[in-house]
Amino acid sequence: MENAAQLFLLLALAPLVTGVIRTLKARLQTRRGPGILQPYCDLGKLFRKGMVVPETSSWIFAATPWVVFFSTVLAGLMIPMVAAEAPLGLFGGVLAVIYLLGLGRFFLALSGMDSGSSFGGLGSSREMTISALAEPAMMLAIFTVAIGAGSTGLTEIAGAAIGQHWRFLAPAQMFAFAALALVLIAETGRIPVDNPATHLELTMIHEAMILEYSGPYLALLEWAASIKQLVLMTLLINCFWPFGLQPTWFGFAALEGIGWLLAKLLLLSCAIVVLETVNAKMRLFRVPELLAVAFTLGSLALVSTFLF
Amino acid sequence: MLMTHVLDLQFGDRIVTLMAALVLVLQIAMVTQRWIVLHIRIFAAQSFFLAMIAATIAWYNHAPHLYVAAGLTLMVKVVLVPILFERLVKRMEIDEEIEPIVNVPLSVVIAGGLTLVGYVVAESFYKPGEPGLGHNALAVAISLFLIGFFTMINRRKALTQVLALLSLENGLFLAAISLTYGMPLIVELGIFFDVLVAAMVLGILVYRIRETFESVDVSRLRRLRG
Numbered sequence: 001m002e003n004a005a006q007l008f009l010l011l012a013l014a015p016l017v018t019g020v021i022r023t024l025k026a027r028l029q030t031r032r033g034p035g036i037l038q039p040y041c042d043l044g045k046l047f048r049k050g051m052v053v054p055e056t057s058s059w060i061f062a063a064t065p066w067v068v069f070f071s072t073v074l075a076g077l078m079i080p081m082v083a084a085e086a087p088l089g090l091f092g093g094v095l096a097v098i099y100l101l102g103l104g105r106f107f108l109a110l111s112g113m114d115s116g117s118s119f120g121g122l123g124s125s126r127e128m129t130i131s132a133l134a135e136p137a138m139m140l141a142i143f144t145v146a147i148g149a150g151s152t153g154l155t156e157i158a159g160a161a162i163g164q165h166w167r168f169l170a171p172a173q174m175f176a177f178a179a180l181a182l183v184l185i186a187e188t189g190r191i192p193v194d195n196p197a198t199h200l201e202l203t204m205i206h207e208a209m210i211l212e213y214s215g216p217y218l219a220l221l222e223w224a225a226s227i228k229q230l231v232l233m234t235l236l237i238n239c240f241w242p243f244g245l246q247p248t249w250f251g252f253a254a255l256e257g258i259g260w261l262l263a264k265l266l267l268l269s270c271a272i273v274v275l276e277t278v279n280a281k282m283r284l285f286r287v288p289e290l291l292a293v294a295f296t297l298g299s300l301a302l303v304s305t306f307l308f
Numbered sequence: 309m310l311m312t313h314v315l316d317l318q319f320g321d322r323i324v325t326l327m328a329a330l331v332l333v334l335q336i337a338m339v340t341q342r343w344i345v346l347h348i349r350i351f352a353a354q355s356f357f358l359a360m361i362a363a364t365i366a367w368y369n370h371a372p373h374l375y376v377a378a379g380l381t382l383m384v385k386v387v388l389v390p391i392l393f394e395r396l397v398k399r400m401e402i403d404e405e406i407e408p409i410v411n412v413p414l415s416v417v418i419a420g421g422l423t424l425v426g427y428v429v430a431e432s433f434y435k436p437g438e439p440g441l442g443h444n445a446l447a448v449a450i451s452l453f454l455i456g457f458f459t460m461i462n463r464r465k466a467l468t469q470v471l472a473l474l475s476l477e478n479g480l481f482l483a484a485i486s487l488t489y490g491m492p493l494i495v496e497l498g499i500f501f502d503v504l505v506a507a508m509v510l511g512i513l514v515y516r517i518r519e520t521f522e523s524v525d526v527s528r529l530r531r532l533r534g
Contacts, residue, residue, distance in 0.1 A: 170322075171329030171444075178333070292413035293340055296420035297333070303424055304329075 002249040003077065003087040009258070010076040014226040015039035017233070017265060022197075024273045039226065043219050051215030056116035064111035065213070065220035068104040072224045075100040076231045080238050082257035083246045084158040093152035094142050097235070098135075101187075101228060105131055108221075112209035119201060123208025126284065130186055130193065130205065133291040138183040140298030144176040145239050147305050154235075161242035175301035177240045182294035184236055186287070188229040191276040193287055203281060230265075237264045320368040321444075324361055324486075328448040331357045331482065332423065335455050335475060339419045342406050344468065348393050351471055355385035358478055361445065362485050373493045374485065380500045381481070389474065389507045396467065396511050400518055408462045415462055419455045426451030433487075445486035452479030464525045466514040470507070477503060 019036040026033020053061060075097045077088040105127065112124035146152045149160035186193045194205040201208075210221050238245055244260025246253040282290065334354040341347040359381040366374030408415055430447035456476025460469050481499075517526070 171325055174326070174329060175333075289340060289412040289416070292416040293336065296336060296416045299420050300332075300423055303427060 002083070002085070005249065005254070006077060006081055006087050007073070009081060010073060010227055010230065011223075013265075014223065014230040015043060017230050017269060018226040020266070021269050021273055024269060025276060028273055028277050039222075043223055046214075046219035046222070047216050049215040051213075051217055054115045054117070054212050057111075057114050057212075060107070060110050060114040061212075062217075064107045064114075065217040065224075067107045069220045069224040069227075071100045071104040072227045072231065076227055076234075079154055079231060079235050080158040080245065081234050082254055082261055083249045084162055085155050085248055086158075089153060089155040094146065094154050094157065094235075095152055097154070097231070098138065098142070101231070102131070102135075104224065104228070108209050112211075115212035117212055119204075119208045119211050123205055123211070126205045127209060130287060130291070133288055134183045134186045134294070137179050137291060137294035137298045138187075140295065140302050141176040141179040141183065144172055144298070144301040144305055147302070148173075154239075158238050158242060158245055159247070161239065162245055162247065172301045172305040173240060175297045175304065177236070179294045179298035179301060180236055180240075182290060182297070184232050185272075185275070186291060186294075187232055189225075190272060192279045192282045192290060195281050203284075233265060233268050234261070237261075237268055317368060320364060324364050325444045327357045327361045327364070328445040328482070328486075331361070331478070332448045332451060335452050336416060336419050336423075338471075338475060339415050339455065339459055339462075340412055342412075344397055344406060344465075345394060347406065347468065347471055348390050348397070351475060352386050352390040354475065354478060355381055358482060359386065361482065365485055373496075376493060377481075377485070377496045377500075380496070384500050384504050385474070385478070388504065392507060392511060393467065393471070396514065400515065406468050407464055409464065410462055415458070418458060422454040422458055423451040426454055445482055449479045449483035449486060452476065452482060464527055466510075466517055466526050469526065470510045470514065473510075474503065474507065 016036065016039070019034070019039045022038070023033045023036045074088070078086050078092055078097050078100075080086045080089070109124035109128050112120035112127075114120075142152075145157055149157040151157065184190075189196050189206040195203060196206070198204050199207055206225065210218065213221055241264060243264070244257060246257040249257075331354050334350050334357070338347055338350050338354070341350060359378045362374050362378035362381060366372065366378060410418065426449075427447045429450050433446055453476055456472050456479055459472035459475070463469050463472060517523075
């Protein structure tokens with residue numbers, strides 16, 4: 001029951017979050033922008049279309065959309081969304097979530113090279129550079145939270161956070177939050193690092209890898225990208241602002257939990273929108289500076305849990 | 309509810325720790341900064357939080373003379389010095405981009421390492437079980453001091469070195485208020501006057517360096533050797 005509910009929430013909510021971010025961003029830039037339901041229409045359209053497969057590609061090209069989609073959904077089922085108890089929490093903790101997302105990224109990078117286009121290889125190389133720099137920062141931030149809870153299981157982490165509403169004021173938590181927020185921007189391909197709306201050859205990263213995909217495969221990849229964004233955002237808000245996180249899925253508590261989740265997601269989306277609007281995209285060689293800041297903040301967070 | 313918080317020493321300690329952490333983050337942000345004007349503004353923000361720490365400590369320890377120190381910090385470091393420096397940048401029409409000697413990612417990691425040194429050094433001053441306010445701030449103060457030194461070494465332009473010196477001085481001020489809850493008022497006044505005079509003198513010096521050498525790059529001063 002909870003599994004089905006969280007699965008539904010993941011699949012249905014992810015395009016909505018993307019749509020809300022796009023619409024808010026358009027409004028902030030005084031454009032009308034597409035409606036918030038536009039990503040659903042896009043997915044529907046892509047699923048109905050035929051697809052073109054490059055002649056040079058191997059089985060990796062066909063397998064990647066499925067691997068990416070299912071590993072992301074699986075990771076999404078391991079995180080606490082509405083209740084502290086994650087449906088597949090028994091199968092693995094936060095490390096499993098991170099490396100399931102890593103598996104998806106690995107296949108995405110492979111398929112970028114597999115299609116034989118030079119842009120694909122370029123995108124893969126950039127993506128792997130950025131993720132190699134983002135991963136240590138992310139791990140340090142996650143370990144900070146895990147030490148506080150005494151476990152790397154997300155159910156335990158979220159459970160320990162419930163009720164301690166002012167805990168995020170502790171310096172270690174703040175450092176870890178800032179580090180994870182920077183990583184979130186890099187991992188979801190948001191503006192200072194990558195531009196999700198661009199198809200300009202010189203700047204795109206994620207879009208370059210999936211350039212050769214079309215039709216249902218493209219739909220799966222786009223859907224997976226928005227689910228990944230939702231998973232990382234949920235991870236961030238439920239580890240650091242556990243307001244309204246319910247101990248279990250049960251009747252009205254679940255509804256209340258969903259309400260809180262939506263409110264917090266909206267708040268985080270607003271923050272992302274403002275950040276994307278006031279910043280210009282960084283040059284690729286400046287991205288390591290941003291991630292070095294994230295790494296330093298993450299290591300400070302870890303150290304200050306022991307010292308404060 | 310609010311009143312109990314306002315009087316609770318532990319809550320005060322948390323606030324001071326939080327703001328000290330913010331000060332540290334701003335110091336690291338200064339290391340990464342490439343634009344002089346933004347660097348000056350981050351310095352102003354850092355000094356603002358420092359003033360808030362001083363005011364908080366004054367409130368919880370009933371040390372009214374610290375309010376004067378907080379007010380002076382606000383006036384000198386948040387308002388006067390930034391305005392002075394921004395005008396200097398405009399008047400000299402210097403290149404607004406900072407070129408550090410060590411590249412930015414590495415300097416951030418070094419700054420993180422220096423923070424660790426700061427924490428390890430401060431650890432030996434800390435007595436467990438002793439009730440106090442902002443003893444965590446000492447670690448931050450030592451880190452500010454070390455990172456300030458590092459930034460001075462790492463910069464070529466005289467103006468950014470002066471800014472690093474001032475953030476180093478922020479670290480000294482933080483150490484003073486967190487360890488002793490403030491020095492005697494007359495000493496504080498002297499220090500602030502010093503800072504203001506130093507900022508002005510160094511500002512003039514920077515201007516003169518530029519007049520003579522057509523640049524504020526201090527590595528060109530080697531020519532003086534003759």
